[in-house]
Amino acid sequence: MMMExxxxxxxxxxxxxxxxxxxxxxxxxNHSSQINNSSSGKPPRNLSLMRHCTSSAFLPDSEYDVxxxxxxxxxxxxxxFLPIFRSGSxxxxxxxxxxxxxxxxxxxxxxxxxxxxxxxxxxxxYGVFDGHGGIDAASFTRKNILNFIAEDSQFPNGLKKxxxxxxxxxxxxxxxxxxxxxxxxxxxxTALILGRTMLIANAGDCRAVLGKxxxxxxxxKDHKPNxxxxxxxxxxxxxxxxxxxxxxxxxxxRALGDWHIKGSKGSLCPLSSEPELEELLLSEEDEYLIMxxxxxxxxxxxxxxxxxxxxxxxxxxxxxxxxxxxxxxxLQRNSCDNLTVVVVCFCPDPPPKIEIPRSHRRxxxxxxxxxxxxxxxxxxxxANKSQEETLCCLLIYMLEVLTSHNASLPSKISLLKxxxxxxxxxxxxxxxxxxxxxxxxxxxSTMFGxxxxxxxxxxxxxxxxxxxxxxxxxxxxxxxx
Numbered sequence: 001m002m003m004e005x006x007x008x009x010x011x012x013x014x015x016x017x018x019x020x021x022x023x024x025x026x027x028x029x030n031h032s033s034q035i036n037n038s039s040s041g042k043p044p045r046n047l048s049l050m051r052h053c054t055s056s057a058f059l060p061d062s063e064y065d066v067x068x069x070x071x072x073x074x075x076x077x078x079x080x081f082l083p084i085f086r087s088g089s090x091x092x093x094x095x096x097x098x099x100x101x102x103x104x105x106x107x108x109x110x111x112x113x114x115x116x117x118x119x120x121x122x123x124x125x126y127g128v129f130d131g132h133g134g135i136d137a138a139s140f141t142r143k144n145i146l147n148f149i150a151e152d153s154q155f156p157n158g159l160k161k162x163x164x165x166x167x168x169x170x171x172x173x174x175x176x177x178x179x180x181x182x183x184x185x186x187x188x189x190t191a192l193i194l195g196r197t198m199l200i201a202n203a204g205d206c207r208a209v210l211g212k213x214x215x216x217x218x219x220x221k222d223h224k225p226n227x228x229x230x231x232x233x234x235x236x237x238x239x240x241x242x243x244x245x246x247x248x249x250x251x252x253x254r255a256l257g258d259w260h261i262k263g264s265k266g267s268l269c270p271l272s273s274e275p276e277l278e279e280l281l282l283s284e285e286d287e288y289l290i291m292x293x294x295x296x297x298x299x300x301x302x303x304x305x306x307x308x309x310x311x312x313x314x315x316x317x318x319x320x321x322x323x324x325x326x327x328x329x330x331l332q333r334n335s336c337d338n339l340t341v342v343v344v345c346f347c348p349d350p351p352p353k354i355e356i357p358r359s360h361r362r363x364x365x366x367x368x369x370x371x372x373x374x375x376x377x378x379x380x381x382x383a384n385k386s387q388e389e390t391l392c393c394l395l396i397y398m399l400e401v402l403t404s405h406n407a408s409l410p411s412k413i414s415l416l417k418x419x420x421x422x423x424x425x426x427x428x429x430x431x432x433x434x435x436x437x438x439x440x441x442x443x444x445s446t447m448f449g450x451x452x453x454x455x456x457x458x459x460x461x462x463x464x465x466x467x468x469x470x471x472x473x474x475x476x477x478x479x480x481x
Contacts, residue, residue: 083346088320100131101340102142120195130293136184137257171273185258201275203254216306239270295337
Protein backbone atom coordinates (compact mmCIF):
# COMPACT_ATOMS: atom_id res chain seq x y z
CA MET A 1 0.00 0.00 0.00
CA MET A 2 1.40 3.36 -1.01
CA MET A 3 2.00 5.91 1.75
CA GLU A 4 2.01 9.58 0.91
CA UNK A 5 4.85 11.44 2.61
CA UNK A 6 4.28 15.16 3.10
CA UNK A 7 7.35 17.37 3.15
CA UNK A 8 8.19 21.00 3.20
CA UNK A 9 11.28 23.15 3.13
CA UNK A 10 11.50 26.55 4.74
CA UNK A 11 14.00 29.14 3.61
CA UNK A 12 12.50 32.38 4.76
CA UNK A 13 9.38 33.06 6.80
CA UNK A 14 6.62 35.18 5.36
CA UNK A 15 6.16 38.18 7.69
CA UNK A 16 2.45 38.22 6.85
CA UNK A 17 1.90 34.56 7.69
CA UNK A 18 -0.68 33.82 10.33
CA UNK A 19 1.45 31.16 12.00
CA UNK A 20 4.95 29.79 11.91
CA UNK A 21 4.47 26.20 10.98
CA UNK A 22 6.87 25.47 8.15
CA UNK A 23 4.50 22.82 6.86
CA UNK A 24 1.22 24.79 6.95
CA UNK A 25 1.14 25.47 3.23
CA UNK A 26 1.21 21.78 2.38
CA UNK A 27 -0.29 20.14 5.45
CA UNK A 28 -3.18 22.33 6.58
CA UNK A 29 -5.80 20.23 4.84
CA ASN A 30 -4.41 16.97 6.18
CA HIS A 31 -4.05 18.25 9.73
CA SER A 32 -7.43 19.93 9.83
CA SER A 33 -9.21 16.80 8.69
CA GLN A 34 -7.36 14.76 11.27
CA ILE A 35 -8.25 17.25 14.00
CA ASN A 36 -11.92 17.13 13.07
CA ASN A 37 -11.99 13.36 12.87
CA SER A 38 -10.18 12.74 16.17
CA SER A 39 -12.46 12.31 19.13
CA SER A 40 -11.69 14.06 22.38
CA GLY A 41 -12.29 10.84 24.25
CA LYS A 42 -9.68 8.85 22.33
CA PRO A 43 -7.26 7.32 24.86
CA PRO A 44 -3.60 8.32 24.82
CA ARG A 45 -1.54 6.28 22.40
CA ASN A 46 1.00 3.83 23.74
CA LEU A 47 4.29 5.65 23.49
CA SER A 48 7.17 3.38 22.59
CA LEU A 49 9.36 2.20 25.43
CA MET A 50 12.53 1.25 23.64
CA ARG A 51 15.16 3.02 21.63
CA HIS A 52 17.99 1.45 19.73
CA CYS A 53 21.40 2.04 21.24
CA THR A 54 23.56 4.77 19.76
CA SER A 55 26.66 3.77 17.87
CA SER A 56 29.54 6.04 16.92
CA ALA A 57 31.46 6.42 13.71
CA PHE A 58 35.19 6.38 14.32
CA LEU A 59 37.07 9.63 13.99
CA PRO A 60 40.48 10.35 15.50
CA ASP A 61 40.61 12.49 18.61
CA SER A 62 42.46 15.16 16.69
CA GLU A 63 39.45 15.53 14.44
CA TYR A 64 36.90 15.95 17.19
CA ASP A 65 36.57 15.85 20.96
CA VAL A 66 33.23 14.33 21.98
CA UNK A 67 33.22 16.00 25.39
CA UNK A 68 33.91 19.51 24.20
CA UNK A 69 30.73 20.42 22.30
CA UNK A 70 29.65 22.82 25.05
CA UNK A 71 33.10 24.28 25.59
CA UNK A 72 34.00 27.65 24.11
CA UNK A 73 37.58 27.22 22.93
CA UNK A 74 39.80 30.23 22.13
CA UNK A 75 39.51 29.49 18.42
CA UNK A 76 35.71 29.50 18.69
CA UNK A 77 35.71 32.74 20.63
CA UNK A 78 37.65 34.45 17.85
CA UNK A 79 35.73 32.80 15.04
CA UNK A 80 33.72 35.01 12.72
CA PHE A 81 31.42 32.15 11.85
CA LEU A 82 27.75 33.05 11.63
CA PRO A 83 25.19 30.39 10.74
CA ILE A 84 22.99 30.68 7.67
CA PHE A 85 19.81 28.74 8.32
CA ARG A 86 18.16 26.37 5.86
CA SER A 87 15.57 23.91 7.07
CA GLY A 88 13.48 21.08 5.71
CA SER A 89 10.76 19.02 7.35
CA UNK A 90 8.74 15.90 6.75
CA UNK A 91 5.69 14.59 8.59
CA UNK A 92 3.96 11.25 8.03
CA UNK A 93 1.06 9.61 9.85
CA UNK A 94 2.62 6.17 9.43
CA UNK A 95 0.57 3.15 10.57
CA UNK A 96 -1.27 5.17 13.22
CA UNK A 97 -4.94 5.99 12.76
CA UNK A 98 -4.46 9.63 13.75
CA UNK A 99 -1.74 12.19 13.11
CA UNK A 100 -0.89 13.80 16.45
CA UNK A 101 2.50 15.40 15.65
CA UNK A 102 3.08 19.10 15.00
CA UNK A 103 6.21 21.07 14.15
CA UNK A 104 7.39 24.62 13.53
CA UNK A 105 10.20 26.01 11.36
CA UNK A 106 11.20 29.68 11.44
CA UNK A 107 14.44 30.35 9.56
CA UNK A 108 14.22 34.14 9.95
CA UNK A 109 12.99 35.12 13.40
CA UNK A 110 13.32 38.86 12.77
CA UNK A 111 10.63 38.65 10.10
CA UNK A 112 8.34 36.52 12.20
CA UNK A 113 8.72 38.70 15.30
CA UNK A 114 8.88 42.30 14.03
CA UNK A 115 9.65 45.31 16.31
CA UNK A 116 9.48 46.03 19.18
CA UNK A 117 11.19 42.62 19.56
CA UNK A 118 14.95 42.97 19.42
CA UNK A 119 17.52 40.16 19.43
CA UNK A 120 20.83 39.16 17.82
CA UNK A 121 20.89 38.26 14.15
CA UNK A 122 20.72 35.77 12.53
CA UNK A 123 17.96 34.18 14.60
CA UNK A 124 15.79 31.10 14.11
CA UNK A 125 13.35 28.87 15.95
CA TYR A 126 12.36 25.23 15.44
CA GLY A 127 10.19 22.80 17.33
CA VAL A 128 8.73 19.28 17.24
CA PHE A 129 5.68 18.40 19.32
CA ASP A 130 4.61 14.77 19.68
CA GLY A 131 1.01 14.70 20.87
CA HIS A 132 -0.98 11.95 22.54
CA GLY A 133 -4.62 11.67 23.49
CA GLY A 134 -5.58 13.80 20.51
CA ILE A 135 -3.87 16.63 18.66
CA ASP A 136 -5.21 19.52 20.78
CA ALA A 137 -2.17 19.94 23.02
CA ALA A 138 0.41 19.63 20.23
CA SER A 139 -1.46 22.06 17.97
CA PHE A 140 -1.92 24.64 20.74
CA THR A 141 1.75 24.41 21.71
CA ARG A 142 2.95 24.91 18.15
CA LYS A 143 0.80 28.00 17.71
CA ASN A 144 1.68 29.68 21.00
CA ILE A 145 5.04 28.68 22.44
CA LEU A 146 7.14 31.11 20.40
CA ASN A 147 4.92 34.02 21.36
CA PHE A 148 5.16 33.06 25.02
CA ILE A 149 8.96 33.09 24.73
CA ALA A 150 9.12 36.45 22.94
CA GLU A 151 6.64 38.12 25.30
CA ASP A 152 8.47 37.05 28.45
CA SER A 153 10.06 39.94 30.35
CA GLN A 154 13.40 38.09 30.46
CA PHE A 155 13.67 37.76 26.66
CA PRO A 156 16.22 37.88 25.07
CA ASN A 157 18.82 38.57 27.78
CA GLY A 158 17.56 35.88 30.14
CA LEU A 159 17.07 33.32 27.41
CA LYS A 160 16.96 30.20 29.57
CA LYS A 161 14.47 31.74 31.97
CA UNK A 162 12.26 32.89 29.10
CA UNK A 163 12.12 29.42 27.55
CA UNK A 164 11.40 27.70 30.86
CA UNK A 165 8.65 30.20 31.62
CA UNK A 166 7.13 29.64 28.18
CA UNK A 167 6.86 25.89 28.72
CA UNK A 168 5.09 26.42 32.04
CA UNK A 169 2.76 29.06 30.56
CA UNK A 170 1.75 26.77 27.70
CA UNK A 171 1.10 23.98 30.19
CA UNK A 172 -1.11 26.22 32.35
CA UNK A 173 -2.92 27.60 29.31
CA UNK A 174 -3.83 24.06 28.32
CA UNK A 175 -5.38 23.60 31.75
CA UNK A 176 -7.32 26.87 31.56
CA UNK A 177 -8.72 26.42 28.08
CA UNK A 178 -12.31 25.27 27.97
CA UNK A 179 -12.14 24.39 24.28
CA UNK A 180 -9.28 21.90 24.53
CA UNK A 181 -9.40 18.30 25.68
CA UNK A 182 -7.78 18.13 29.14
CA UNK A 183 -6.71 14.53 28.47
CA UNK A 184 -4.62 15.66 25.51
CA UNK A 185 -0.89 16.07 26.06
CA UNK A 186 2.31 16.58 24.09
CA UNK A 187 6.03 16.31 24.39
CA UNK A 188 7.91 19.44 23.33
CA UNK A 189 11.36 19.92 21.80
CA THR A 190 12.50 23.39 20.72
CA ALA A 191 15.68 24.93 19.33
CA LEU A 192 16.10 28.71 19.67
CA ILE A 193 19.15 30.15 17.91
CA LEU A 194 20.28 33.76 18.40
CA GLY A 195 23.49 34.53 16.55
CA ARG A 196 25.78 31.61 17.32
CA THR A 197 24.07 30.65 20.57
CA MET A 198 21.70 27.69 20.32
CA LEU A 199 19.42 26.72 23.21
CA ILE A 200 17.75 23.32 23.12
CA ALA A 201 14.75 22.78 25.42
CA ASN A 202 13.14 19.37 25.83
CA ALA A 203 10.27 17.90 27.81
CA GLY A 204 9.53 14.36 26.70
CA ASP A 205 11.12 11.85 24.35
CA CYS A 206 11.67 13.80 21.15
CA ARG A 207 15.36 14.18 20.45
CA ALA A 208 17.73 16.79 19.05
CA VAL A 209 20.98 15.56 17.52
CA LEU A 210 23.82 17.75 16.24
CA GLY A 211 25.87 16.63 13.26
CA LYS A 212 29.44 17.75 13.98
CA UNK A 213 31.79 16.72 11.19
CA UNK A 214 30.02 13.40 10.86
CA UNK A 215 29.69 12.71 14.58
CA UNK A 216 26.32 12.51 16.35
CA UNK A 217 26.05 14.70 19.45
CA UNK A 218 22.81 14.24 21.37
CA UNK A 219 21.66 17.61 22.71
CA UNK A 220 18.60 16.33 24.58
CA LYS A 221 17.86 13.46 26.92
CA ASP A 222 14.90 11.15 26.57
CA HIS A 223 12.57 11.64 29.52
CA LYS A 224 11.55 8.04 30.10
CA PRO A 225 10.14 7.04 33.49
CA ASN A 226 12.81 4.35 33.88
CA UNK A 227 15.64 6.82 33.45
CA UNK A 228 17.36 6.98 36.85
CA UNK A 229 17.02 10.71 37.49
CA UNK A 230 13.39 10.72 36.36
CA UNK A 231 12.51 7.65 38.38
CA UNK A 232 13.92 9.20 41.56
CA UNK A 233 12.01 12.43 40.92
CA UNK A 234 8.77 10.56 40.21
CA UNK A 235 9.01 8.38 43.29
CA UNK A 236 9.87 11.37 45.49
CA UNK A 237 6.63 13.02 44.39
CA UNK A 238 4.57 9.93 45.11
CA UNK A 239 4.31 8.58 41.59
CA UNK A 240 4.78 4.97 40.56
CA UNK A 241 6.29 3.34 37.50
CA UNK A 242 4.47 0.29 36.23
CA UNK A 243 5.95 -1.65 33.31
CA UNK A 244 7.84 1.45 32.19
CA UNK A 245 4.78 3.72 32.33
CA UNK A 246 4.33 6.70 34.65
CA UNK A 247 1.40 5.81 36.94
CA UNK A 248 0.72 3.02 34.48
CA UNK A 249 -0.49 5.53 31.84
CA UNK A 250 2.33 7.38 30.04
CA UNK A 251 5.71 6.21 28.78
CA UNK A 252 7.14 9.72 29.17
CA UNK A 253 8.08 11.42 32.42
CA ARG A 254 7.64 15.00 31.16
CA ALA A 255 4.93 16.49 28.96
CA LEU A 256 2.71 19.54 28.50
CA GLY A 257 -0.99 19.09 29.13
CA ASP A 258 -2.33 15.75 30.43
CA TRP A 259 -4.23 17.55 33.18
CA HIS A 260 -6.34 14.49 33.83
CA ILE A 261 -3.13 13.08 35.33
CA LYS A 262 -1.66 16.25 36.86
CA GLY A 263 -4.76 17.26 38.76
CA SER A 264 -5.10 20.88 39.87
CA LYS A 265 -2.65 23.65 39.01
CA GLY A 266 -0.05 24.41 41.63
CA SER A 267 0.05 20.89 43.05
CA LEU A 268 3.23 18.87 42.82
CA CYS A 269 2.90 16.17 40.20
CA PRO A 270 5.24 13.40 39.01
CA LEU A 271 4.45 14.40 35.39
CA SER A 272 6.58 17.51 34.91
CA SER A 273 6.30 20.23 32.27
CA GLU A 274 9.71 21.73 33.07
CA PRO A 275 12.16 21.36 30.18
CA GLU A 276 15.79 20.35 30.39
CA LEU A 277 18.03 22.87 28.65
CA GLU A 278 21.26 22.53 26.69
CA GLU A 279 23.10 25.62 25.44
CA LEU A 280 26.06 25.66 23.09
CA LEU A 281 28.00 27.99 20.84
CA LEU A 282 27.87 27.01 17.18
CA SER A 283 31.13 26.70 15.28
CA GLU A 284 32.13 25.92 11.71
CA GLU A 285 32.32 22.22 12.61
CA ASP A 286 28.61 22.16 13.48
CA GLU A 287 26.96 21.24 10.19
CA TYR A 288 23.30 20.50 10.87
CA LEU A 289 20.68 19.73 13.50
CA ILE A 290 18.20 16.85 13.38
CA MET A 291 15.02 17.10 15.45
CA UNK A 292 12.64 14.17 15.49
CA UNK A 293 9.86 12.51 17.42
CA UNK A 294 10.30 9.08 18.97
CA UNK A 295 8.82 7.45 15.90
CA UNK A 296 12.20 8.06 14.25
CA UNK A 297 14.47 7.24 17.18
CA UNK A 298 12.63 4.03 18.03
CA UNK A 299 14.06 2.43 14.89
CA UNK A 300 17.20 4.45 14.20
CA UNK A 301 20.22 5.45 16.26
CA UNK A 302 21.36 9.06 16.44
CA UNK A 303 24.59 8.24 14.62
CA UNK A 304 22.79 6.45 11.81
CA UNK A 305 20.57 9.50 11.26
CA UNK A 306 23.57 11.85 11.23
CA UNK A 307 25.43 9.62 8.78
CA UNK A 308 22.43 9.41 6.47
CA UNK A 309 21.82 13.17 6.49
CA UNK A 310 25.47 13.92 5.81
CA UNK A 311 25.52 11.58 2.81
CA UNK A 312 22.30 13.08 1.49
CA UNK A 313 23.60 16.64 1.86
CA UNK A 314 26.80 15.77 0.04
CA UNK A 315 24.67 14.49 -2.84
CA UNK A 316 22.02 17.21 -3.21
CA UNK A 317 22.49 19.70 -0.31
CA UNK A 318 18.73 19.83 0.33
CA UNK A 319 17.52 19.55 3.96
CA UNK A 320 13.98 18.79 2.79
CA UNK A 321 15.14 15.70 0.92
CA UNK A 322 17.15 14.72 3.99
CA UNK A 323 14.11 14.84 6.25
CA UNK A 324 12.12 12.86 3.71
CA UNK A 325 14.88 10.24 3.47
CA UNK A 326 14.88 9.79 7.25
CA UNK A 327 11.11 9.33 7.37
CA UNK A 328 11.19 6.90 4.46
CA UNK A 329 13.94 4.88 6.12
CA UNK A 330 12.04 4.79 9.42
CA LEU A 331 8.94 3.48 7.63
CA GLN A 332 11.02 0.80 5.94
CA ARG A 333 12.29 -0.18 9.40
CA ASN A 334 8.67 -0.67 10.47
CA SER A 335 8.25 2.34 12.73
CA CYS A 336 4.85 1.98 14.38
CA ASP A 337 4.34 5.64 15.30
CA ASN A 338 3.74 9.04 13.73
CA LEU A 339 6.92 10.39 12.15
CA THR A 340 8.07 14.01 12.16
CA VAL A 341 11.59 15.16 11.31
CA VAL A 342 13.13 18.62 11.00
CA VAL A 343 16.63 19.07 9.53
CA VAL A 344 18.36 22.44 9.99
CA CYS A 345 21.57 23.30 8.13
CA PHE A 346 23.90 26.00 9.43
CA CYS A 347 25.81 26.62 6.20
CA PRO A 348 24.79 27.12 2.54
CA ASP A 349 27.44 24.67 1.33
CA PRO A 350 27.30 20.86 1.58
CA PRO A 351 29.47 19.19 4.25
CA PRO A 352 33.08 18.59 3.22
CA LYS A 353 34.47 15.11 2.86
CA ILE A 354 36.26 13.87 5.98
CA GLU A 355 39.55 12.11 5.43
CA ILE A 356 40.26 9.44 8.06
CA PRO A 357 43.85 8.16 8.45
CA ARG A 358 44.31 4.76 6.85
CA SER A 359 45.47 3.17 10.10
CA HIS A 360 42.20 4.13 11.78
CA ARG A 361 40.11 2.88 8.87
CA ARG A 362 41.55 -0.59 9.19
CA UNK A 363 40.36 -0.85 12.78
CA UNK A 364 36.83 0.44 12.41
CA UNK A 365 33.51 -0.12 10.74
CA UNK A 366 31.21 2.71 9.74
CA UNK A 367 28.40 3.56 12.14
CA UNK A 368 25.92 3.01 9.33
CA UNK A 369 27.32 -0.45 8.65
CA UNK A 370 27.14 -1.33 12.33
CA UNK A 371 23.52 -0.20 12.49
CA UNK A 372 22.62 -2.34 9.47
CA UNK A 373 24.23 -5.38 11.05
CA UNK A 374 22.50 -4.74 14.37
CA UNK A 375 19.19 -4.35 12.59
CA UNK A 376 19.65 -7.79 11.02
CA UNK A 377 20.57 -9.21 14.41
CA UNK A 378 17.57 -7.66 16.12
CA UNK A 379 15.22 -9.02 13.46
CA UNK A 380 16.63 -12.48 14.04
CA UNK A 381 16.19 -12.22 17.80
CA UNK A 382 12.55 -11.21 17.37
CA ALA A 383 12.05 -14.34 15.25
CA ASN A 384 12.68 -16.47 18.39
CA LYS A 385 15.25 -18.70 16.77
CA SER A 386 16.94 -20.27 19.77
CA GLN A 387 20.33 -21.05 18.27
CA GLU A 388 20.50 -17.86 16.25
CA GLU A 389 19.48 -15.82 19.28
CA THR A 390 22.61 -16.89 21.12
CA LEU A 391 24.64 -16.25 18.01
CA CYS A 392 23.19 -12.76 17.73
CA CYS A 393 24.24 -11.86 21.26
CA LEU A 394 27.77 -13.02 20.54
CA LEU A 395 27.99 -11.14 17.27
CA ILE A 396 26.70 -7.91 18.79
CA TYR A 397 29.30 -8.16 21.53
CA MET A 398 32.10 -8.78 19.07
CA LEU A 399 30.98 -5.96 16.81
CA GLU A 400 30.88 -3.56 19.73
CA VAL A 401 34.41 -4.52 20.74
CA LEU A 402 35.73 -4.20 17.23
CA THR A 403 34.06 -0.88 16.50
CA SER A 404 34.60 0.96 19.79
CA HIS A 405 36.38 4.23 18.97
CA ASN A 406 37.95 4.20 22.44
CA ALA A 407 39.52 0.78 21.98
CA SER A 408 43.12 0.55 20.91
CA LEU A 409 42.97 -2.65 18.87
CA PRO A 410 46.06 -4.64 17.91
CA SER A 411 46.61 -5.56 14.29
CA LYS A 412 45.46 -9.12 14.99
CA ILE A 413 42.76 -10.29 17.38
CA SER A 414 42.37 -13.61 19.15
CA LEU A 415 38.85 -15.00 19.29
CA LEU A 416 39.69 -16.21 22.79
CA LYS A 417 40.23 -12.61 23.91
CA UNK A 418 36.97 -11.45 22.39
CA UNK A 419 35.00 -14.33 23.92
CA UNK A 420 36.87 -15.03 27.18
CA UNK A 421 34.00 -16.91 28.88
CA UNK A 422 32.89 -19.10 25.99
CA UNK A 423 34.25 -22.44 24.88
CA UNK A 424 34.85 -22.19 21.16
CA UNK A 425 33.99 -25.85 20.69
CA UNK A 426 30.41 -25.25 21.81
CA UNK A 427 30.02 -21.73 20.44
CA UNK A 428 26.95 -21.54 18.09
CA UNK A 429 28.99 -19.66 15.50
CA UNK A 430 31.04 -22.83 14.99
CA UNK A 431 28.03 -25.16 15.17
CA UNK A 432 26.72 -23.85 11.91
CA UNK A 433 28.66 -26.65 10.27
CA UNK A 434 31.50 -27.06 7.80
CA UNK A 435 29.28 -26.10 4.87
CA UNK A 436 29.30 -22.47 5.98
CA UNK A 437 33.08 -22.35 6.27
CA UNK A 438 33.53 -24.15 2.96
CA UNK A 439 31.27 -21.67 1.22
CA UNK A 440 32.99 -18.78 2.93
CA UNK A 441 36.41 -20.04 1.88
CA UNK A 442 35.28 -20.37 -1.73
CA UNK A 443 34.21 -16.74 -1.82
CA UNK A 444 37.06 -15.41 0.32
CA SER A 445 39.86 -17.82 -0.53
CA THR A 446 42.55 -15.50 0.73
CA MET A 447 40.76 -14.60 3.96
CA PHE A 448 42.22 -17.21 6.29
CA GLY A 449 45.13 -18.49 4.25
CA UNK A 450 46.58 -21.59 5.91
CA UNK A 451 45.09 -20.80 9.32
CA UNK A 452 41.80 -22.68 8.76
CA UNK A 453 40.80 -25.91 7.04
CA UNK A 454 37.57 -26.13 5.11
CA UNK A 455 35.88 -28.81 7.18
CA UNK A 456 36.60 -29.30 10.91
CA UNK A 457 35.86 -26.77 13.62
CA UNK A 458 38.62 -24.19 13.98
CA UNK A 459 41.37 -24.37 16.51
CA UNK A 460 40.87 -22.45 19.78
CA UNK A 461 44.10 -20.61 18.99
CA UNK A 462 42.76 -19.24 15.72
CA UNK A 463 44.03 -15.71 15.12
CA UNK A 464 42.17 -13.35 12.76
CA UNK A 465 42.66 -9.76 11.79
CA UNK A 466 39.80 -7.46 12.76
CA UNK A 467 38.96 -7.03 9.08
CA UNK A 468 38.81 -10.78 8.56
CA UNK A 469 36.52 -11.27 11.53
CA UNK A 470 34.18 -8.48 10.44
CA UNK A 471 33.93 -9.98 6.96
CA UNK A 472 33.12 -13.38 8.40
CA UNK A 473 30.46 -11.96 10.74
CA UNK A 474 28.83 -10.21 7.81
CA UNK A 475 28.98 -13.39 5.77
CA UNK A 476 27.42 -15.42 8.61
CA UNK A 477 24.58 -12.96 8.93
CA UNK A 478 23.81 -12.98 5.23
CA UNK A 479 23.83 -16.75 4.91
CA UNK A 480 22.40 -18.07 8.16
CA UNK A 481 20.09 -15.55 9.85
